[in-house]
Amino acid sequence: xxxxxxxxxxxxxxxxxxxxxxxxxxxxxxxxxxxxxxxxxxxxxxxxxxxxxxxxxxxxxxxxxxxxxxxxxxxxxxxxxxxxxxxxxxxxxxxxxxxxxxxxxxxxxxxxxxxxxxxxxxxxxxxxxxxxxxxxxxxxxxxxxxxxxxxxxxxxxxxxxxxxxxxxxxxxxxxxxxxxxxxxxxxxxxxxxxxxxxxxxxxxxxxxxxxxxxxxxxxxxxxxxxxxxxxxxxxxxxxxxxxxxxxxxxxxxxxxxxxxxxxxxxxxxxxxxxxxxxxxxxxxxxxxxxxxxxxxxxxxxxxxxxxxxxxxxxxxxxxxxxxxxxxxxxxxxxxxxxxxxxxxxxxxxxxxxxxxxxxxxxxxxxxxxxxxxxxxxxxxxxxxxxxxxxxxxxxxxxxxxxxxxxxxxxxxxxx
Amino acid sequence: xxxxxxxxxxxxxxxxxxxxxxxxxxxxxxxxxxxxxxxxxxxxxxxxxxxxxxxxxxxxxxxxxxxxxxxxxxxxxxxxxxxxxxxxxxxxxxxxxxxxxxxxxxxxxxxxxxxxxxxxxxxxxxxxxxxxxxxxxxxxxxxxxxxxxxxxxxxxxxxxxxxxxxxxxxxxxxxxxxxxxxxxxxxxxxxxxxxxxxxxxxxxxxxxxxxxxxxxxxxxxxxxxxxxxxxxxxxxxxxxxx
Numbered sequence: 001x002x003x004x005x006x007x008x009x010x011x012x013x014x015x016x017x018x019x020x021x022x023x024x025x026x027x028x029x030x031x032x033x034x035x036x037x038x039x040x041x042x043x044x045x046x047x048x049x050x051x052x053x054x055x056x057x058x059x060x061x062x063x064x065x066x067x068x069x070x071x072x073x074x075x076x077x078x079x080x081x082x083x084x085x086x087x088x089x090x091x092x093x094x095x096x097x098x099x100x101x102x103x104x105x106x107x108x109x110x111x112x113x114x115x116x117x118x119x120x121x122x123x124x125x126x127x128x129x130x131x132x133x134x135x136x137x138x139x140x141x142x143x144x145x146x147x148x149x150x151x152x153x154x155x156x157x158x159x160x161x162x163x164x165x166x167x168x169x170x171x172x173x174x175x176x177x178x179x180x181x182x183x184x185x186x187x188x189x190x191x192x193x194x195x196x197x198x199x200x201x202x203x204x205x206x207x208x209x210x211x212x213x214x215x216x217x218x219x220x221x222x223x224x225x226x227x228x229x230x231x232x233x234x235x236x237x238x239x240x241x242x243x244x245x246x247x248x249x250x251x252x253x254x255x256x257x258x259x260x261x262x263x264x265x266x267x268x269x270x271x272x273x274x275x276x277x278x279x280x281x282x283x284x285x286x287x288x289x290x291x292x293x294x295x296x297x298x299x300x301x302x303x304x305x306x307x308x309x310x311x312x313x314x315x316x317x318x319x320x321x322x323x324x325x326x327x328x329x330x331x332x333x334x335x336x337x338x339x340x341x342x343x344x345x346x347x348x349x350x351x352x353x354x355x356x357x358x359x360x361x362x363x364x365x366x367x368x369x370x371x372x373x374x375x376x377x378x379x380x381x382x383x384x385x386x387x388x389x390x391x392x393x394x395x396x397x398x399x400x401x402x403x404x405x406x407x408x409x410x411x412x413x414x415x
Numbered sequence: 416x417x418x419x420x421x422x423x424x425x426x427x428x429x430x431x432x433x434x435x436x437x438x439x440x441x442x443x444x445x446x447x448x449x450x451x452x453x454x455x456x457x458x459x460x461x462x463x464x465x466x467x468x469x470x471x472x473x474x475x476x477x478x479x480x481x482x483x484x485x486x487x488x489x490x491x492x493x494x495x496x497x498x499x500x501x502x503x504x505x506x507x508x509x510x511x512x513x514x515x516x517x518x519x520x521x522x523x524x525x526x527x528x529x530x531x532x533x534x535x536x537x538x539x540x541x542x543x544x545x546x547x548x549x550x551x552x553x554x555x556x557x558x559x560x561x562x563x564x565x566x567x568x569x570x571x572x573x574x575x576x577x578x579x580x581x582x583x584x585x586x587x588x589x590x591x592x593x594x595x596x597x598x599x600x601x602x603x604x605x606x607x608x609x610x611x612x613x614x615x616x617x618x619x620x621x622x623x624x625x626x627x628x629x630x631x632x633x634x635x636x637x638x639x640x641x642x643x644x645x646x647x648x649x650x651x652x653x654x655x656x657x
Contacts, residue, residue: 041614042613042654043595043596043613044610072568072569073493073567073568073569073570074567074568074571074597075568077594077596077597102471102535102537102569103535106568106569106572106594106600106601107596107600125471125535126470126471126535271469271492272469272492272493273469273492273493274492311496368494368495368613369495369497369612370494370495370497
């Protein structure tokens with residue numbers, strides 16, 4: 001993460017977002033979905049976009065909303081404006097943000113009376129440790145509890161309403177355990193062993209004028225005493241087997257995760273507000289929703305960018321694309337797994353719960369330009385190929401995702 | 416009544432700041448008699464000076480007024496630097512200032528301008544040390560007016576803290592903001608803002624006419640504004656493709 005390393009959410013975090021998980025499980029809630037919006041660089045556009053979040057929430061007849069952000073500083077202008085837009089429409093709102101000391105709000109308003117700070121450091125600062133200052137289960141629980149409290153206080157009748165359930169959509173997620181990964185001359189999954197083709201890296205690099213070279217390596221569990229370039233992302237290795245995003249069947253590997261790092265020729269680290277290059281053990285907070293667990297194997301894709309391309313959207317996007325091209329070879333194997341071998345079979349549902357509290361999540365993601373952008377609807381869960389950029393698709397205007405679409409990896413972090 | 420999972424009277428974990436008390440130094444001279452300085456929180460420094468630490472830095476760099484703009488660069492996270500890379504005058508309009516002094520629109524310029532990096536800035540350091548130190552430089556130079564710019568969000572806050580220190584030292588100030596509500600809430604005495612993206616507060620890169628107009632309007636506002644916290648939106652618009 002080159003941008004606010006410790007507070008930035010990775011693609012892996014989005015794939016297993018704790019707030020979405022909690023809201024889906026709570027039977028008293030009619031969880032409407034996640035409304036993503038970008039954070040533009042122009043003040044007037046910031047106000048306009050954030051204002052629309054209030055309008056959309058009202059159109060959805062939301063009883064309450066949680067506004068969540070993984071950046072701060074100028075983005076708190078968008079955060080404050082979104083909360084205000086909801087508040088002015090009489091929609092109770094709870095905010096989730098990294099604040100600590102360093103990110104104390106630069107603007108506030110009367111509706112920002114209920115904020116959960118997910119700072120995790122004693123100094124309250126943005127650190128260079130990826131995953132450290134991100135939302136965990138407890139933060140999500142606090143936010144949901146506070147929102148319920150606010151809604152009941154404002155609309156006491158809601159507490160007594162009977163709740164019914166109607167299943168709209170089912171997503172089956174099959175998880176396969178991997179215990180060993182080897183770099184080889186072909187890609188194949190043999191039981192719990194993943195063979196990964198290490199050839200053709202130069203050919204992939206050649207697809208992108210922004211990229212000079214790509215390196216592929218493995219990090220075994222426990223190994224942490226080595227240097228890495230600035231981390232661009234962590235992601236799961238998942239593949240769509242059948243159906244549209246958010247329904248049908250997806251497969252995901254457990255025991256292995258992907259780390260993308262990059263550096264420019266000349267040594268510039270693609271970073272902005274602190275950089276996560278350095279010794280692995282000091283730069284990755286393992287065990288968070290957005291980072292691998294300590295016992296997992298990491299497939300490490302390190303991209304060498306042309307000079308200057310670590311500071312552009314196109315360069316960063318190219319690094320993510322190239323990494324995804326590489327992973328795509330493995331995805332064919334992941335797609336073909338025998339369902340009988342899955343260690344977990346989880347069914348996720350989009351459920352309408354008439355009578356429940358109608359709760360919307362408004363999620364603010366990067367959309368500022370430079371390195372700041374976010375990708376939506378990739379071809380594969382948590383992938384990048386085929387995705388659209390929030391800046392190009394909509395100029396940061398809101399994009400709604402159903403809970404299952406979000407859980408099916410339809411958002412890819414780019415910073 | 417359904418059993419709730421929360422207790423009564425829960426409150427926010429966050430202290431919500433309020434606007435600090437007014438600071439105000441009225442401008443008592445005509446512009447063409449004024450000595451003008453400029454400070455930017457936008458991370459501008461000489462290419463030969465030590466770059467700022469982008470995760471947070473409360474040091475500052477003195478930029479001699481005769482420095483060619485080609486000798487300046489930016490080190491700042493949190494916003495797109497590409498406009499400043501094209502033309503540093505978009506954040507620190509040093510060429511435009513010299514032109515205004517030459518044409519007699521303003522009296523003279525301070526011997527040094529100040530660059531600092533306000534992003535993620537430590538509020539206490541800026542308030543207690545950096546702000547007063549920068550204020551002293553301008554006060555000792557005999558400045559009548561100091562203009563300021565800031566880049567990202569926390570950078571606008573740091574810029575405003577420094578602006579208040581300068582105003583408190585008896586020099587009239589105005590911030591040319593890209594995020595005016597931050598300057599307003601943090602207690603800027605005077606605020607001007609054009610319709611520009613963060614990073615091009617002082618106007619479109621290489622657009623001399625726009626940069627000059629924003630600068631002249633802002634200078635005029637220093638005398639025209641009579642109340643603490645005055646904000647004026649300037650009629651110039653620039654959008655860039657990123």
